Amino acid sequence: RPKNATRERAPALKAWLNEHRKNPYPTKGEKIMLAIITKMTLTQVSTWFANARRRLKKENKMTWAPR
Numbered sequence: 001r002p003k004n005a006t007r008e009r010a011p012a013l014k015a016w017l018n019e020h021r022k023n024p025y026p027t028k029g030e031k032i033m034l035a036i037i038t039k040m041t042l043t044q045v046s047t048w049f050a051n052a053r054r055r056l057k058k059e060n061k062m063t064w065a066p067r
Contacts (some may be wrong), residue, residue, distance in 0.1 A: 002058070004011060009038040009039065009040060010048075012038050013034060013045070013049070013052070014052075016030070016034060017049070024049065024053055024056070025049070026045075026049060031046060031049075046052055
């Protein structure tokens with residue numbers, strides 16, 4: 001499988017994340033919708049969000065209360 005294939009798929013995920021900066025935890029239904037849009041698995045979407053939240057926290061751009 002191609003390395004970094006998610007780079008082309010990330011815009012939909014980034015858009016969701018930017019719209020939900022106060023609570024960057026998508027529901028299972030939202031993850032399923034995003035997985036269909038991006039042609040990724042549910043696990044890949046979940047991992048992408050976990051990594052994205054970690055990156056935001058590292059850059060001190062965190063605007064939500066950690067769970």
